[in-house]
Amino acid sequence: MKEGARISTIPTRDDGRPTRRDVLTAGLGGLGLAALGLGGLASKQLVAQPLVYDLPTPAPPDVALALALAPTPACVDQPATDPSEEGPFYAPNTPLKTDFRRPGHRGRELVLRGRVLDVRCRPIPGAVIDLWQADEDALYDNIDYGYRGHQFTGPGGEFEVSTVFPKGYVILGMARSPHIHVKAQGARTKLLTTQIFFPEDAESHARDPRFNPRLVADLRQTASGPPVATFDFVLEDA
Numbered sequence: 083m084k085e086g087a088r089i090s091t092i093p094t095r096d097d098g099r100p101t102r103r104d105v106l107t108a109g110l111g112g113l114g115l116a117a118l119g120l121g122g123l124a125s126k127q128l129v130a131q132p133l134v135y136d137l138p139t140p141a142p143p144d145v146a147l148a149l150a151l152a153p154t155p156a157c158v159d160q161p162a163t164d165p166s167e168e169g170p171f172y173a174p175n176t177p178l179k180t181d182f183r184r185p186g187h188r189g190r191e192l193v194l195r196g197r198v199l200d201v202r203c204r205p206i207p208g209a210v211i212d213l214w215q216a217d218e219d220a221l222y223d224n225i226d227y228g229y230r231g232h233q234f235t236g237p238g239g240e241f242e243v244s245t246v247f248p249k250g251y252v253i254l255g256m257a258r259s260p261h262i263h264v265k266a267q268g269a270r271t272k273l274l275t276t277q278i279f280f281p282e283d284a285e286s287h288a289r290d291p292r293f294n295p296r297l298v299a300d301l302r303q304t305a306s307g308p309p310v311a312t313f314d315f316v317l318e319d320a
C-alpha cells in the first residue's frame with residue numbers, strides 16, 4: 083500500500099464493517115467526507131475556527147514583569163509566524179495534555195518544544211497552544227482526541243509536548259508532508275493557525291503544495307531521549 087493510501091480508503095473490521103475511528107479519521111474518500119459533513123472540502127478552503135479555551139485575563143502592566151520579559155538584545159522585533167491552512171481535522175475542546183503518546187504505539191517518539199512570543203520578541207505566558215496531528219499510520223483521531231491537545235505556555239512562553247512523528251498522507255489527491263497543526267493565541271494577540279514541518283522530510287516537502295520553508299522546526303538528536311524539535315511561534319498583536 084502506498085504511503086497515505088489509507089487516508090483515501092476506509093479500513094475495515096474483520097467483519098468487513100469500518101470502525102468508528104476509521105470512518106472519522108481515515109475516511110477521506112467520498113464516504114468519509116460525507117460522514118464528516120465535509121463534502122465541500124474539495125471546492126473550498128475551510129475557514130479557521132477560533133479557540134474555545136479561556137485565556138487568562140491580562141495582568142496590569144508591572145515593572146518587574148516587564149523587566150523579566152524584556153526582549154533579548156539580539157531581537158528588536160520579528161515577523162509573525164506565517165499562517166497555514168487549518169485543514170479538515172481540527173477539533174475544539176481538546177483535553178489539556180502534554181503527552182500525546184498512545185500506549186503501545188509503533189511510532190518514532192518526538193519531543194516538540196518552543197516558545198510563544200510577540201512581535202517584539204517578548205514571551206507570552208499563559209497563551210493557549212493547541213496541537214493536532216496524524217499518528218504514525220497517517221490517521222487523525224477525531225473521536226478520542228488521540229494525538230491532539232492544548233496547553234498553556236509557562237512564564238517564559240514555553241510549551242512542550244511528547245508525541246510521535248506524524249506520517250505524511252494524501253488527501254483529495256494532494257500529498258502532505260509530515261506536519262503538526264498548531265493554533266496559538268495570547269490574551270492580547272490574534273489567533274495564529276499554522277502547521278510545522280520537519281527538516282528530514284525534504285523529499286516530501288517538494289511534493290506538498292502547503293509546505294512552507296519558514297515553518298520547518300529545528301530538529302536535534304539527543305543522547306538518550308527522543309529527538310527534540312524546536313519552534314517558536316510569533317503572534318501578532320490583537
Ligand SMILES: [Fe+2]
Nearest residue numbers: 169216261263
Ligand atoms: Fe494535516
